[in-house]
Amino acid sequence: MLERERVAVYLASRSLARGSRTGLLLNVAIISLVFTNMILLPSIISGSVELFNEQTIDYQTSDIQVRPSEGEQYIGRVGTLLETINRVPGVRRASARHAIGATLLARNRSVSVPITALNPRDEVEVTRIHERMKDGEFFSGGERGEILVGQYVAGNEDTRRDLFASLGGVRVGERCTVAFANGVTREYVIKGIYETRSYLADYTALVTWEELESVIGGPVDQATEVLVRTDRAHDPAVVKRGLLEAGVQEEVKTWREAITSTVEDSIETFGIINGISMLVSLVIAVVVIFIVITIKAMNQRRQIAILKAIGIHRGVIIRSYLLQVLVICTLGTIGGLVAVGALEVWFSAHPLVFPDGELVPRFEPAALVENAAWLFLVSLVAGYIPAWRITREKILSAMRAG
Numbered sequence: 001m002l003e004r005e006r007v008a009v010y011l012a013s014r015s016l017a018r019g020s021r022t023g024l025l026l027n028v029a030i031i032s033l034v035f036t037n038m039i040l041l042p043s044i045i046s047g048s049v050e051l052f053n054e055q056t057i058d059y060q061t062s063d064i065q066v067r068p069s070e071g072e073q074y075i076g077r078v079g080t081l082l083e084t085i086n087r088v089p090g091v092r093r094a095s096a097r098h099a100i101g102a103t104l105l106a107r108n109r110s111v112s113v114p115i116t117a118l119n120p121r122d123e124v125e126v127t128r129i130h131e132r133m134k135d136g137e138f139f140s141g142g143e144r145g146e147i148l149v150g151q152y153v154a155g156n157e158d159t160r161r162d163l164f165a166s167l168g169g170v171r172v173g174e175r176c177t178v179a180f181a182n183g184v185t186r187e188y189v190i191k192g193i194y195e196t197r198s199y200l201a202d203y204t205a206l207v208t209w210e211e212l213e214s215v216i217g218g219p220v221d222q223a224t225e226v227l228v229r230t231d232r233a234h235d236p237a238v239v240k241r242g243l244l245e246a247g248v249q250e251e252v253k254t255w256r257e258a259i260t261s262t263v264e265d266s267i268e269t270f271g272i273i274n275g276i277s278m279l280v281s282l283v284i285a286v287v288v289i290f291i292v293i294t295i296k297a298m299n300q301r302r303q304i305a306i307l308k309a310i311g312i313h314r315g316v317i318i319r320s321y322l323l324q325v326l327v328i329c330t331l332g333t334i335g336g337l338v339a340v341g342a343l344e345v346w347f348s349a350h351p352l353v354f355p356d357g358e359l360v361p362r363f364e365p366a367a368l369v370e371n372a373a374w375l376f377l378v379s380l381v382a383g384y385i386p387a388w389r390i391t392r393e394k395i396l397s398a399m400r401a402g
Contacts (some may be wrong), residue, residue, distance in 0.1 A: 011320035031332025043361035057199035062227035074222040088235030095122035096223040106176035117212030136172035136192025142210035146191040150202035288380040297390040325383035
């Protein structure tokens with residue numbers, strides 16, 4: 001048995017050595033490109049999902065989101081709730097938010113968006129909006145008469161560039177009128193414009209909790225949500241259990257649970273696109289390997305007939321062709337890994353700039369191994385079929401055809 005394997009290795013090495021080196025390099029290059037293509041799209045999709053997850057945590061839900069109980073509009077006694085949450089092990093900080101509907105008017109334009117009241121000292125430890133100020137400054141304390149607006153709310157002077165209705169490119173220092181849902185109308189100075197590149201976060205406006213109490217006309221001990229930032233070493237799911245055990249009666253969700261089904265459907269759609277791209281790449285690999293081995297076998301029909309005539313088993317000849325396929329795939333995979341490494345270095349320094357942020361493709365080792373395995377499997381199948389067909393031919397027929 002070992003002797004047959006040695007013969008197969010010898011035949012494969014001789015065939016590769018005598019064959020066209022240009023053709024071999026071209027085949028290896030094609031397999032390298034196929035492998036790179038199989039890795040690149042899923043890496044971009046993984047990077048896109050990771051970017052969305054980071055934006056969800058950093059600008060919308062933090063690690064844990066506490067919402068009113070079912071049937072309730074607000075979280076009551078929020079001051080006491082914050083004290084309870086902040087005592088739970090693993091909680092870095094909790095921030096209460098109170099959203100109220102409003103219409104902003106400036107530059108003869110109006111836009112209706114939710115205005116969220118918050119405590120700046122808590123918020124800076126829970127979200128990263130304060131790090132994404134495009135212009136102006138974040139709140140430093142209990143400012144009154146000032147407002148922060150998202151980039152999509154501020155908009156552009158050329159409204160054709162806006163994704164949503166906007167205030168026509170207002171700037172820091174300008175004044176805007178805000179008509180709240182409770183009938184109160186106030187005039188504010190725009191203190192800052194933030195740009196997180198999260199569509200939901202950038203189409204809102206922020207005021208301080210003290211300003212909200214001024215609008216409401218008294219102390220406010222209610223919130224529409226409480227965002228909780230956990231310590232890095234603690235799993236949000238474990239901290240969530242701690243909150244429930246501490247007596248938090250409201251609806252508690254980790255950031256992953258808070259993602260809507262629409263977003264999950266979008267991620268599944270990305271997976272379908274990735275599957276189609278992978279299938280196309282594998283078909284290309286199958287076609288390339290099938291053609292290469294078919295041409296080789298057809299050109300070597302006489303030699304195959306001679307080998308069979310001197311007693312070499314057809315299985316040995318088939319294995320010699322499969323070994324050639326393995327060599328081509330191995331060299332192509334190595335070339336693909338080199339290309340993937342170069343792309344990883346390039347994208348780390350030059351991320352892809354999308355409307356919703358800078359995306360860095362994630363090249364996951366598990367994906368590399370899985371795609372390499374698929375590539376080798378389909379290539380072996382594609383190489384086996386023509387070799388099996390040619391070696392089944394009768395010796396005399398092959399000699400005449402050769």
